[in-house]
Amino acid sequence: MGDQPIQESLLEAERGPQTGMQLITSMLEKLLQADDHPRVVGIGIGSTGPTDPIQGLIVNPGTLPGWVNVPIVSWLEQRFQVPACLENDADAAALGEYWQGAGKGARRLYAITVGTGIGTACIIDGKVYRGAGGFHPEGGHLIVDPGGPACYCGGRGCWESLASGTAIAESMRRQLGKQPGADLPNAKAIAEAARQGHPLARRVIESAAESFALGVFTVLMTFFPELIVLSGGVMRSYDLFQPAIERALQDASVYLPVERVQIVQAQLGYYAGIYGAAYAIMKRNHDGLSA
Amino acid sequence: MGDQPIQESLLEAERGPQTGMQLITSMLEKLLQADDHPRVVGIGIGSTGPTDPIQGLIVNPGTLPGWVNVPIVSWLEQRFQVPACLENDADAAALGEYWQGAGKGARRLYAITVGTGIGTACIIDGKVYRGAGGFHPEGGHLIVDPGGPACYCGGRGCWESLASGTAIAESMRRQLGKQPGADLPNAKAIAEAARQGHPLARRVIESAAESFALGVFTVLMTFFPELIVLSGGVMRSYDLFQPAIERALQDASVYLPVERVQIVQAQLGYYAGIYGAAYAIMKRNHDGLSA
Secondary structure, eight states, rough: OOOOOSSSHHHHHGGGGHHHHHHHHHHHHHHSSTOOOOOOOOOEEEEEEEEEETEEEEEEETSSSOOSSBBBBHHHHHHSSEEEEEEEHHHHHHHHHHHHHTTTTEEEEEEEEEEESEEEEEEHHHHHEEOGGGGOOGGGGSSSSSSBBBOTTOOOOHHHHHSSSSHHHHHHHHHHTTTTOOOOOOOHHHHHHHHTTOOHHHHHHHHHHHHHHHHHHHHHTTTTEEEEEEEGGGGHHHHHHHHHEEEEEHTTTTSSGGGGGGEEEOOOGGGGHHHHHHHHHHHHHHHOOOO | OOOSSOOOGGGGGGGHHHHHHHHHHHHHHHHHTTTOOOOOOOOEEEESSSEETTTTEEEEETTTTTTTSSOHHHHHHHHHSOOOEEHHHHHHHHHHHHSSTTTTTTTTEEEEEESSHHHHHEEEEEEEEOOGOOOOGGGGGGSSSTTBBTTTTTTBHHHHHHHHHHHHHHHHHTTOOOTTOOOOOOOOHHHHHTTTTTTHHHHHHHHHHHHHHHHHEEEEEEEEOSSEEESSSGGGGGGHHHHHHHHHHHHHTTSSSSSEEEEOOSSSTHHHHHHHHHHHHHHHHHHOOOO
C-alpha cells in the first residue's frame, strides 16, 4: 500500500470550511498554472462522511469541526467552471480499487477498510450502492455482539467497536486495567507483540479477529459479493486475522457457495480514493449521477 | 394478508421433481384449455431457495427432497414455447410488493419475512439484488448474537435462529425444560399468550423481539433502505415487536437520518409471490435477465 503523500495537517480542516476551501482552491489553481497542465474535465472529491453526494454537501461535524452542510460541489463548480461531484471516502476508495486496483471487473465488490474505524462500501456493476436519500450506509456499525461495548453510532457491540484499530487499543487498555486516555500501545504495536508471542497481545488480537470474522459472515449472508477487498492499517496484519476469516468462510459454506467469493487485499493504498474520485466524475460526466 | 389458496400438499413436492413437474404442467394445461384464456407471454416461477435464477435451476435438497439442479425453466419453456424465469420465493414476494403492494415506487426496498424462518430480499430500482453467481443472499442468517444457538446455516446466533417462529417455539420449549420434538405451543399461540399477559410467554416474545430489532439495526447500517416491508406469520403479531423495533430506529438515529426510513406491513400476503413472479417474467421479456 502506498504512503500518504499529503499530510492531513496541510488541509488544516480543523480551521473550518472557509480556510479549508481556500486551501483546496489555491492547490487547484497552482496545478492549473503549470503550462502543460492537462485539460480539466471535472473535479471528483472524496471526503470523510457523512456526506450528501446528491446535494454535494459535506456534513461532518464529528471529524471536520464546522463542516456542516458545506456546499463543496457548487463552490468548486462555480470557481472552476467544470462539473464536480462528491463521494464518501470509503465509496471513493472502493471505486478506485474497482477501476484500477484489486477489484477490476468485479460485478459486486464489498470493500472493508479497518483503521481507526471500520468503513464499508459496496460497488455493484461499477456503481456505488447508496442508501435512502443517497446516504452512505455505515456497514462498520452492523451488530457483531450485543454484549459488546456501547458505540457512538447508538448501537452496542457493533463491528467497529470490536474490531477496529481503536477497539484493539481499547481492549488492551481494559485488559491492563488502565484509565481511558492512558498512553498505551496502538493496534500496530499490539499486532507486532502478538506476532512475537506476547500472550495478552495474542488474546486481544484473536478476540478482535473473531469479531471481525463475525462481521464478514454477516456481509456474506447479506450481500454475498464475489469480491471482498480489505484495506486500512489494521489489515496490514492480515496474517493474524486470516485464520478467523477462513473459519467464517468455512462456516458459511454450509449454506452458501462461498467458493464463489474471493477475499483480497486492496492494491492502491492511499491512492485508491484519488483514483476513485476521478472515476466518479468521469462516470458522472458520462452517465449522469444516479442517486 | 390473504390466506394461502393452494394447499402445499397439492404439489406433493416430496414425491420428487418428476411428479411435481407433471403436476405443474397439467395445472398449466388446464388453464390453457379454457376457451377464453388470456395470451400467455411467459411463465414466472417463485420457488423456495436455494435456486439458481441464472441457470433456471431449483437446487433445494433441504425442503424439496430430490429437487437438485432441476431445470424447471428450460423444462417449461420447451413444453409451452414461451420464455420462463425463476426467482427465489423471497425475491418474488418482494417484487410483488414493489409492483402492486406496500413497496410501490420505493427505490430501495428491503423485505423481511418472518415465519418458520427469516427470509430477506432487496429490490433496488425495481431489480432484485443478487449475490455472486446470481445466488440469493440469505439475510435471515446475519449474526445477531454469537452467544445464541447453532443454526443449520453454519453460524451461531443468526437472526433466524433467534427471532423466527421456529426460534420462538424452541425458546419456549427450552424454558419449559422439554425435550426437542415435544408437542408444544407454536409462535402464534405464544404471541397470543403474551398478549394476554402470560409472564413466560411475554419473556419469550420480548427476547425474540429484541433479537429481531438487532437484525433491523444491522439492515439499517448495511442497506439503509428507504422502505422495510415486513411479512410472514410472526409479523401478524407486529404489535408485540414494535416497541423493540422503534428502540432500534431510535438507537440508529444517533448516526443515520432514520427519518428517511419507513417500516410497513406487506399488503399482498400469499399473493405477493404470484404478482412478483409475473412481474419478473414481464420485466425479463422487456429488459433481459440481469444476473
